[in-house]
Amino acid sequence: MGKDKKLVEAITSMAVDFPQWYTDVVKKAELIDYSSVRGCMIIKPYGYGIWELLQKQLDQRFKDTGHENVYMPMFIPESLLQKEKDHVEGFAPEVAWVTHGGDEKLNERLCVRPTSETLFCEHYANDIESYRDLPKLYNQWCSVVRWEKTTRPFLRSLEFLWQEGHTAHASEEEAQEETLRMLNVYADFCEEVLAIPMIKGQKTESEKFAGAKATYTIESLMHDGKALQSGTSHNFGDGFAKAFGIQFTDKDNKLKYVHQTSWGVSTRLLGAIIMVHGDDNGLVLPPAIAPTQVAIIPIAQHKEGVLDKANEIKALLSQNIRVKLDDSDKSSGWKFSEQEMKGIPVRVELGPKDIEKNQGVIVRRDNREKIFVSLDDIETKVQEVLEAVQKGLLEKAKAHKDENTFVATNMEEFEKIITTTPGFIKAMWCGDEACEETIKEKTKATARCIPFEQEKISDTCICCGKPADQMVYFARAY
């Protein structure tokens, strides 16, 4: 029973030590395990099950917007990585280098892809000839490697799973449309499926992707008031096209450079799910990505008829719901704790007395509400409750974000907010990188984005006092 004990033991409370709470949840909900490779995680069945559900639904949205999946090599020759100057400067310091194949030393080092712009560009240069070949709307699901110094499961790891979209277009306008289309696909997906509200906006020059003309981002707010960059979409203009010679013959018979985009989200989103919805009892999963949506837990299961009825209800619910029946010999209390730790959105308790009354008890994971329901209506009611949980989680996350979004008009206010009530701070900025840098040094808060939805907080830059017409979301971030 050594293992049983480990699970029901209380985890660290969020209020006491948020990072430790996070680590506890990640381990005790059996999302990941550590391996002997520094900074690389083992994604266990439960964690991978969430990723599969996320992947399936996001992939459908990519296909619905006309994208096709491909697979590129995992290696990039050093010379290829170096073709775009800003790009190599951004990534070379953090790539893993393959120098030997078997006993043979390679003539040219290969890096393990940190991202695949260069490979897609090389392919597009070969594959695109005329305007008829455009647009190219490719996406790839794969793992990438970035040699990070410090790592945390899902949030920052040496290797992580992601998707990277890479598209090529005939015009600047089309590329910009695609960049924003995919940012919106991400934001809608996060809101509708992950129940996480996002701030959409543009990154400042200093925060944009290595080689991009413009980077757009979705930013979410974690329970501890820190922000998480949750997905990015880049407009490359024709910079990569010029570096790689990706040209096409247009309808007017002229040779032109393509305009490109790329966009990606990763297993980082699992970190967001944990830190937005979780509580002191563990994980809380939105039903849309819960590997198990309903746990049926029989009470006094040794009594005649209990397990039979539980199996009957399971069969009924299984038609449209991902449901598990826990008929193990553990105690009910232990089963409740496990269901809560794993964030299963709904549990159905079924005991001999309930069965006598032809009823079951539905318990919501998010707010612990108990609902007594006739077994005749249980399927409909469970469906309703699942929808209510999905909606409730989003509303709660929205409220948390709104309550923790503040306004600052001078540095004193800014510093007070960031130290006492961390969250998003909306403030005006003159556009000068020096001010951005000063704010970062003083407060450890970074410019998360210049949001699409602008407000006029004041007339002057919060840092230097000069005229300012851009409102920026600042926050300390993961």
Added chain:
Amino acid sequence: MGKDKKLVEAITSMAVDFPQWYTDVVKKAELIDYSSVRGCMIIKPYGYGIWELLQKQLDQRFKDTGHENVYMPMFIPESLLQKEKDHVEGFAPEVAWVTHGGDEKLNERLCVRPTSETLFCEHYANDIESYRDLPKLYNQWCSVVRWEKTTRPFLRSLEFLWQEGHTAHASEEEAQEETLRMLNVYADFCEEVLAIPMIKGQKTESEKFAGAKATYTIESLMHDGKALQSGTSHNFGDGFAKAFGIQFTDKDNKLKYVHQTSWGVSTRLLGAIIMVHGDDNGLVLPPAIAPTQVAIIPIAQHKEGVLDKANEIKALLSQNIRVKLDDSDKSSGWKFSEQEMKGIPVRVELGPKDIEKNQGVIVRRDNREKIFVSLDDIETKVQEVLEAVQKGLLEKAKAHKDENTFVATNMEEFEKIITTTPGFIKAMWCGDEACEETIKEKTKATARCIPFEQEKISDTCICCGKPADQMVYFARAY
């Protein structure tokens, strides 16, 4: 129109140059492209679409047999790879070594996984404590790297996509059951989905997996009479468990070693599909894994009503079938060629005269049969034809395998068959590795497997003439 011409140009005939035919199909059906990384392929949307359909259906069979997906790191520390002696000897000569992370030289080299036994073993050693934790039935979809000298798309490449199942069991019997269960899952899948019949059997000692107690295989016969090892399933006994210390407390309270299996199939199966079903007009896909099952090709599409009707039929068929309407401005002849090159199982031709008669023409890709059908019945009829194609391809492949499976009772016969009518050769073998080696040197044919379905061809070994009671399938192989 440069690209159009490339496609309709006839490909090399199978009879003239089979390897060149293969390369032509792979390129012109737009399955892959080459990259600047030696031996690594770019899997293009059409090739990847086939892989996705294969993966989805195979994954469902894994889940139906109780398996769960996980993700392990892509790197293996050198010391971990070395823990099982036979295993490291088998793989070390063909792994890619990462020696640097960014500018920093690593203390210990990491290899890019050629297969993940060692990582699963390390995890199981940490994770398994009692009989309650067993069995562990894990699977992983990922890419692996093997530093091959010569490579061919899908058949042998430096990097390829695959799945690897890794399981741990309380007893020897259970592990053996699992090993054979998964071999059967593979064989059934290949027959029912890929329409490829398989010979099931055990590998000889010299052909078994590095570190395995026994390796089982499914072997198929390509159009040119060469065999393709299409999937393997290994019983490891407790060899890895002892090397990695994977022990559990059994019900009798004694500490015991687990028994393990592993099993895998890869993008190699796409090579099998091409070489089993393809013909001189290109690819031929079984409907079950065809990204497009039906191509609607309008004839004289500029004539009034043709495209409207084509779109109407498309909408009707799209409910249950993967269908594309080619309304591009290419000629009908070009469209036919493309549909054939890409192996789309069925095309529906719709011209003004057909529409007048309320009819369409269904053309089967596999045997070019033309079927005139009333548009009122077209959905039912297309479904029927798709089923007939799926069935027809399997029958044809079975017939080809049977017609090209021969019996040899002495080396003279054996050598004659292998040089004049290549295929499977059934022959008796004494079990001595020296005979296996002699046959290989003389004929380039290898022991593909000792089939489960044994026959008594003769009393003596085909090579040495000593008493023999095992029948072996020999063939030249990819």
